[in-house]
Amino acid sequence: MKKNVFLFVFFLCLLTSLGIYGFQGGKSATGTQKQEKPNIIVKSRQVIKPDNKNQNKLHAKCTLNCKTCHYCEYPTKKNPCLIYCPRDGMVTVFHTPEECPEVITLDEMSVRFGAVVFSHKIHAEMSQMSNGCQGCHHYNTTGPVLACRKCHEQTRIRKDLNKVDLKGAYHRQCMTCHRQWSHTTDCNFCHISKVPNHKQKIQEKIIQISGKEHPKTVEPNKLVFETSYKKGKFVTFYHEDHIKVFNVACNKCHWDENCITCHDPNNKLTHGAKGKNISIKTKKTFDEHHAPCNNCHKQDHCNVCHNDKELEAWDHFKVTKFELKPHHDKLACTKCHERTSKFQKLNSDCNSCHKNFKPGKFNHNVVALKLSDNHADLACESCHVKSRFKDKPVCKECHDDKEFPKSLPGEKIAKKKK
């Protein structure tokens, strides 16, 4: 009898446990059926900067990489698969720092902290060495320059999570630089604390900033870099010549200058050119490091820049005995010299390049001087003795009292653009 009771209880237990497990198993099966989709591996891609000339043409013909704006292979009108706010090459509006607002008070979201008085003009001046306006105003196709709040929403609970909210947008712009050289994330560095006389403090700050300008950057004449390259330790860089002789715009090389190049980590302002206290060096790849030079010196050998000793400034006259001034100094080198591995020596006679410089055919307007009617029919040699066009023309053959360039055989005109 006892055996029977025990068996009955055992049987009951078995059945109930079976029931429970079976039930749970079924439930979890439905849960695990919803599997994640397989991963798609993302390949990196290059973004090409747009060609300004093509901005007005049909955008499909534009030299912009399609993937700057579209994320899928074949965008259609129905499904353009547009990337939100493309960053590269989307700015066509440029202003000088002087045209910008001087001071901007950012106070639309001051909940915990007070407003920020932002010295816009000073920052605009600094940004000229680092990406320019588009460093911050990264999306501005046409029309007036947009403020951050035009695109970035003020609320963090929002539909479009791709685009950072306004608070994030502001802080990302400021903090990337500010924490580099001040080494702090102290809120009160920018924010005016919420004290009872908050508004008065804002006014005081505005007055304090107004009229201030970023000190002019000291442009060095010459820089000598000591490098670790064994076959040529020194690189002599004639900074001034690159600006004045070769007409290189500042941001051609200084397009992504780091804040700490000028503002040292100890929060003291130093001038980048002197750069004594700067201890922090950002690590760059070989290509990144040489990019400012390589943009122009693409095909040059290392030893064009690297040398055992300091190099003298390059001078066209000293090297070639051909003075570039006044007609040739604004020309690009490749305008005359064919670009092979090395610049070839050219014949310095005008006729060797200027094929149209022939008697009767020469259009004198090219040299910005329109000959008067009575001079126009004269033979070239009448003024340019022995066809040496480099020398000063002579007037004394006909005019006793006249001398070039005091008096001219015609009127000066604007130089014809080639």
Added chain:
Amino acid sequence: METNSNSHSRRHFIKNVAALGAGVVATSANQAVAAPANILSEDRKGVLVDTTVCIGCRNCEWACKKSHDKESGNIEEYSDRSVFKQFRRPSAATYTVVNEFSNPKNPALPINVKVQCMHCDRPACVSACIVGALSKYEDGSTIWDPVKCIGCRYCMVACSFQIPTFDYNKAIEPNINKCDFCNERRKAGKLPACVDICPVEALVFGTRSEIIKIAREKIQRNPERYINHIYGENEVSGTSWVYLAGRNFYELGFPKLGFKHAPGVSEAIQHGIFAYFVPPVMFYSLLGTMMWIYKRREEFNKEAELAEELELQSEPESEVEEL
């Protein structure tokens, strides 16, 4: 006769149970049984942490403490960066901490990494908890229940990320401390405290599928800025919190983990041994059968012995009689 009929019915019962068990096993695939229903819901939430954006202001630490009624102090004290000298872990005092790592590309821009519970899709702590004090919910969160917890600290051992911590300083009712994904705040329609306060929006809260899409797009657009790895997308078969970085994650204090979920092996063994109670039933029925056979054999032997004895007893009697 009576014993015979009894053993007959038992044999039938074992046979039936075995057949039933086999049927159940055959019909349902081998799924993890301890996992709650629909934890891989499409709407489950997550947070994307972009470590290339984080500035290490530690405002999240302050907000976390504040929202969980812990001693938080003044927010201005949190801009002190000397704490970064030591590698820190979440503790009973704070559910989240920010650590700092050097940036080989630019020493002036160190990499800051926020650490908190990852809220795994398949949490090891939930699997390890013997009383069900830790549960995984459909919204992506893994939450500890103080009422059920017995303080065994199995969860602390089980966690792949070393997240749950114990109130060693409290003698009475010590707690297990772990990020609760700001359950109370989210119920009230607010964002988690850390996400809400982050000044640079390095933390993005959204559905997990959406934040992973955002992360992929970020990598696609800035291949120089990010490494092609979303930490937590596949690690331990996915976590609700996922990370982006510009440097190898294993150099940023993240553990190197496989793509299989952590409770996989242990649950497989456990659920294998007790799968729908079939193996134990089989085991005990085997034992039972063996016992029954042995017993029967014993009975037969006894009967035989008895018969022999009887024969032996009768024989000497006859001998005696003969004698």
